[in-house]
Amino acid sequence: MQLIQILAIIFAVFAISRVILQVRANAMSRDSAIFWLFIWIAVILAVVFPNTLGYLAILTGVGRGVDVLIYLAIIVLFYLIYRIYVKMENIEREITTVVREIAIIEREKKEKKVKL
């Protein structure tokens, strides 16, 4: 086994342990935990059995196993960026809702001025 393979496995195991810790601490939802576990287990399998990537390459018609990995990585990255964008959009709207409520509750009423 090459050194790079060992390093990759150690890193993947470390990442899995983080995911499990975060689920235990209720800091991560079950859905995203399953997603990340799936990703990291796939990484370990690909590292331990590099030939599977070769089969995948032949299956998908892409030249080399590593290329399949890179294509997959780009797709996953795009998906993650999309999710972050959606989340940001929602957070923006929630901030507006909060700012709006404060503005309306604390509004300067003209009636108040008359009483003064």
Next chain:
Amino acid sequence: MDKNDIYVVVPAYNEEGMIGNTLKKLKDEGYKNIIVVDDGSRDNTYNIAKEEGVIVCKHIINRGLGGALGTGLKCALEYNPKVIITFDADGQHDPKDIEKVAKPILDENYDVVIGSRLMDEKEVKNMPKIKRIGNWGLNFLTYLMGGHFITDSQSGLRAFSYNAAKIIMNQLKSNKYEVSSEFVVLIKRNNLKFKEIPIKTIYTDYSMARGTNVITGFKILLKLIIHRLV
């Protein structure tokens, strides 16, 4: 027409130069129910509006035109008005035009009326060419994104009936300039009875420097697409 049935929403962001004048003109025209939404201005806008004795909602941070208009509509709805008007703070509208856009709602059962700066041939000439092209582009874009094809989708002078304001307020997503187009999309989606009415525009150097430019146009396009996804 009873002007007490009408609430005028004026969104303002760093408008200390014009807001006082705009509010005075509105009051001179007989509109007592005015709601200024100060969208987190860093200048004196808030204090000037407060001195005019109108209702002032203050955003603690800047949220953009859409956020401010949403706040204005929501605040106005609490007073159960028959008509809610949106009116730009920069002095480009004539307060006399409010009557024109409010009338179809009070008398003819319309839900939403938008004041168009581009319906009158003479008025069109007043609008600088670049603005006219940009405006046409945004009108077309608004149509593509599911709105009506109208002559002035970016106009700041609009009138809503109480029910229309309620429906639109509950569905409004926009934070920024894309709100003008979103209004038109929501009008069509909810089958609200709608028409455009020609209004006057007062172009000053002040109001020219503000408003939408080409980059904002592209941002509006992007946001409208995102609205369909999220």
